[in-house]
Amino acid sequence: MTAAPQIISETTVRARCAALLVPSEVFPESRRVETITLDLGGIPGTRHHGFTRKAGPREPWYARGMEMRSGRALTIVSVEELPMIAAGMNVPAIEPEWIGANVVLAGIPRLSWLPAGTRLIFADATVVVEAQNAPCHISGKSVARHADPEGKVAGLALEFPKKAQGLRGLVASVERPGIIHTGDNVTAHLPPQRIYAGA
Amino acid sequence: MTAAPQIISETTVRARCAALLVPSEVFPESRRVETITLDLGGIPGTRHHGFTRKAGPREPWYARGMEMRSGRALTIVSVEELPMIAAGMNVPAIEPEWIGANVVLAGIPRLSWLPAGTRLIFADATVVVEAQNAPCHISGKSVARHADPEGKVAGLALEFPKKAQGLRGLVASVERPGIIHTGDNVTAHLPPQRIYAGA
Numbered sequence: 001m002t003a004a005p006q007i008i009s010e011t012t013v014r015a016r017c018a019a020l021l022v023p024s025e026v027f028p029e030s031r032r033v034e035t036i037t038l039d040l041g042g043i044p045g046t047r048h049h050g051f052t053r054k055a056g057p058r059e060p061w062y063a064r065g066m067e068m069r070s071g072r073a074l075t076i077v078s079v080e081e082l083p084m085i086a087a088g089m090n091v092p093a094i095e096p097e098w099i100g101a102n103v104v105l106a107g108i109p110r111l112s113w114l115p116a117g118t119r120l121i122f123a124d125a126t127v128v129v130e131a132q133n134a135p136c137h138i139s140g141k142s143v144a145r146h147a148d149p150e151g152k153v154a155g156l157a158l159e160f161p162k163k164a165q166g167l168r169g170l171v172a173s174v175e176r177p178g179i180i181h182t183g184d185n186v187t188a189h190l191p192p193q194r195i196y197a198g199a
Numbered sequence: 200m201t202a203a204p205q206i207i208s209e210t211t212v213r214a215r216c217a218a219l220l221v222p223s224e225v226f227p228e229s230r231r232v233e234t235i236t237l238d239l240g241g242i243p244g245t246r247h248h249g250f251t252r253k254a255g256p257r258e259p260w261y262a263r264g265m266e267m268r269s270g271r272a273l274t275i276v277s278v279e280e281l282p283m284i285a286a287g288m289n290v291p292a293i294e295p296e297w298i299g300a301n302v303v304l305a306g307i308p309r310l311s312w313l314p315a316g317t318r319l320i321f322a323d324a325t326v327v328v329e330a331q332n333a334p335c336h337i338s339g340k341s342v343a344r345h346a347d348p349e350g351k352v353a354g355l356a357l358e359f360p361k362k363a364q365g366l367r368g369l370v371a372s373v374e375r376p377g378i379i380h381t382g383d384n385v386t387a388h389l390p391p392q393r394i395y396a397g398a
Contacts, residue, residue, distance in 0.1 A: 115315065116316035117330055130316070175270075196389060
């Protein structure tokens with residue numbers, strides 16, 4: 001018999017929706033909007049909308065192009081973590097627009113560490129955390145283009161995936177469709193947490 | 200600044216698919232089959248198939264009948280935990296058929312505690328753990344009907360939701376569609392585990 005795992009009960013964290021963004025014409029960038037109307041697939045009409053997507057370089061264990069469950073409808077970053085990435089890269093700031101974020105939250109320390117299954121409850125919609133987002137070189141190139149438009153810093157694009165590790169926010173799916181508003185109060189409802197030690 | 204959370208790296212646990220079941224004519228029961236062909240919505244043609252479902256008594260915070268993300272396409276129980284529920288209820292056994300299980304795994308101690316985001320990798324398909332399943336009184340009535348067909352034990356149905364707490368297995372979604380087979384080796388791939396202590 002395995003020892004009972006450590007358990008932390010359900011908890012909540014209060015936050016605020018600091019900004020909302022939808023994809024812009026320039027991949028992977030996004031642009032600010034006041035509201036987003038979410039359906040169950042995410043943001044209608046956008047690249048990451050839908051319950052499924054094609055497997056890509058993030059899933060080298062699957063055949064490229066295989067239709068798979070998505071879990072990446074929305075990307076969420078935080079007011080607190082973006083400056084930590086910027087500090088690590090030695091640039092003045094990193095804007096959510098540059099890395100294609102859809103939601104910017106304020107008030108959740110270490111947003112990226114919220115466990116899968118956390119519900120982010122907006123006034124009229126709810127999204128579910130699927131996983132921590134893994135920083136990629138495409139966002140790195142976009143950061144370098146904006147933070148260093150004259151290309152003075154060698155290798156800046158490659159710094160992003162390294163320095164953003166554990167700080168790049170979350171990917172999420174929609175549980176309850178509805179309109180989300182810039183300025184909304186948001187409650188993060190964490191599931192019971194346990195370290196699985198049965199292995 | 201919040202202290203860095205406790206982290207346990209990605210780990211794997213080896214298991215075996217001991218049985219597969221599909222819904223029977225009698226809700227909530229299921230019946231054994233040799234193989235199941237999963238599509239991205241779960242088991243085609245069954246009650247829990249699909250990416251969305253109607254909100255019910257499990258979600259009292261939503262309007263009854265609201266279309267919401269499902270996360271309950273499959274229910275998974277374990278060879279190790281079902282006897283623990285039976286012992287708690289003082290009945291000889293609990294069969295996966297009685298409580299509508301779709302997959303019975305062997306070899307994962309405390310299956311119910313696998314964290315959300317765990318991938319269960321079969322030879323030709325992969326499913327993602329969404330959450331621990333919460334035992335309900337409908338399954339309790341089915342258990343009582345089978346374990347005590349003459350109705351000799353008062354209140355047996357209500358014992359199930361109590362004694363199955365933390366032992367009733369998992370609900371899951373399909374990530375990679377394909378055929379799963381009774382007897383398949385299964386690898387549980389756990390995400391990095393952390394206790395979120397930022398609150």
